[in-house]
Amino acid sequence: MMPVLTEKPVKTPVTTSNFKVPDKWTQVRTFVSRNLKRKIADRQYMVINLLEAPLLAFILGYISNTAKTKFTSFQAT
Secondary structure, three states: OOOOOOOOOOOOOOOOOOOOOOOHHHHHHHHHHHHHHHHHHOHHHHHHHHHHHHHHHHHHHHHHHOOOOOOOOOOOO
């Protein structure tokens, strides 16, 4: 159950804040720098990211070279 109030609560003024919201470019620069620092610090992420593209290229190249058919779309007709 909710308590029943007999009097109105006392309103206290909110203190002024000295916090200033930075402009958009400062926020973007802060976000990008934090994001880059976090990604560089995560070694496992960096290793996986740097090896992913060459590994996929190798796999796709192997599959395309060992295909059963002799026709490729790059051959001159």
